[in-house]
Amino acid sequence: MRAWPPATGAKATAVRERAEAAALRQGVRYRTIFRALLAGIIALSAVIVLTGTVGLFSETRARPLTVAExxxxxxxxxxxxxxxxxxxxVFPEEVxxxxxxxxxxxxxxxxxxxxAGCDKAVDQAVAGVLAEFGCVAVLRATYVDQTASFVITVGVAVLKDEEARASVTEQLTLDDRVGVLPVAFPGTVSERFGVEQRQRNAWVGAGPYVVFSTAGYVDGxxxxxxxxxxxxxxxxxxAAKSIGNQIAYFLADPPAVPPCTQGNVC
Known part of the structure; x- marks a missing residue:
């Protein structure tokens, strides 16, 4: 079979130039596509960063607090x-x-x-209700009136939130024979104040707290x-109710609220 002679001279040069031109055009197309993709990625990244920066600025800049806040x-x-x-x-020196x-x-x-634990500082009838709604602790202090005739123990039961406290106060017994257990301090006018010496018991709700009070006579x-x-x-x-109410008022007195998220300047 007759073989074709290899291309030489001008014909070979033309073939090589066409091949090189085709390769160059293909390279230009690939480079254009690559540049377009890179530009798109950079633009998208810039948009994401800008959006995040604007959002972060909006969240962190000082602004007036909403009513809910x-x-x-x-x-x-x-x-x-x-x-x-x-x-x-919690328990001022004078009330x-x-x-x-x-x-x-x-x-x-x-x-x-x-x-004290909630089951250690109140009567069992009260402890059961406090435990049901997540009582955290009970704080207690004892006072003597100005005439040194009466002794009063005030107990603050701490609930997890105001909703839990409201549930407690809805279910607490109205029996004035039960409530907070009195605290006596030996060597003071309160040393005779025990469970049997309690004359009456009461409570008042304030924020997430139930403030109990009980009173008796100094003479025991x-x-x-x-x-x-x-x-x-x-x-x-x-006097006992007034003292308990004062402690409750101190604890639940609304604080001053800053007008802005970062202080007093928005």
């Missing part, structure tokens, strides 16, 4: 007071109350008891020894 700030501040405040902040004829008087703190007389008509003492019980 203001309420949450208040709730969180009140809820942490039992731990954030010193014991003397104002109204005596006979609405005269302003001051009860003096006798002592502050160690923090028991409830059983007091005639029924004298249990509603015109001085003893109003």
């Amino acid at each position: 203001q309420n949450r700030y208040k709730q969180e501040e009140i809820a942490r007071r039992w731990q954030a405040w010193p014991a003397t902040g 104002k109350y109204l005596g006979l004829e609405k005269a302003t008087q001051y009860a003096r703190r006798v002592g502050i008891a160690p923090q 007389r028991t409830r059983a020894a007091v005639p029924t008509e004298e249990i509603l003492h015109s001085e003893l019980w109003p």
Whole structure:
């Protein structure tokens, strides 16, 4: 079979130039596609970074607090007071109350008891309700009135939130014979104050707290020894309730809320 002679001279040069031109055009196309893809990736990345930066700036820049944020700030501040405040902040040295004829008087703190478990600081009928809704702890302190005639123990039951506290107060018994267990301090006017000496018990809700109060006589007389008509003492019980209410007010008093997310300047 006859073989074709190899291309030489001008013909070979033309073939090589066409091949080189085709390869060059293909390279240009690939490079153009690559540049377009790279530009698209860079543009997309820039958009993502810019969007994230704008979002971050929007989230972190100072702005006025919404009503919901203001309420949450208040709730969180009140809820942490039992731990954030010193014991003397929860139970001030002196507590104002109204005596006979609405005269302003001051009860003096006798002592502050160690923090107790919710089942150790109240009667069992109350402990069951507190446990059901997640009671955290009970703080207690004992006061003596200005005339040194009455002794009052105030107990603060700490619940996990205000909703739990509301559930507790809906189910607490109205029996005034049960409530917080009294705390006596030996060598003080409160040393005779025990369970049998409690004349009455009460409670009031405040934020995530239930503030209990119980009162008796300094001389140690028991409830059983007091005639029924004298249990509603015109001085003893109003003073005890007033002191408990004052402690509750201190704990749940709404704090000042900063107007902006980063302080006072938006």
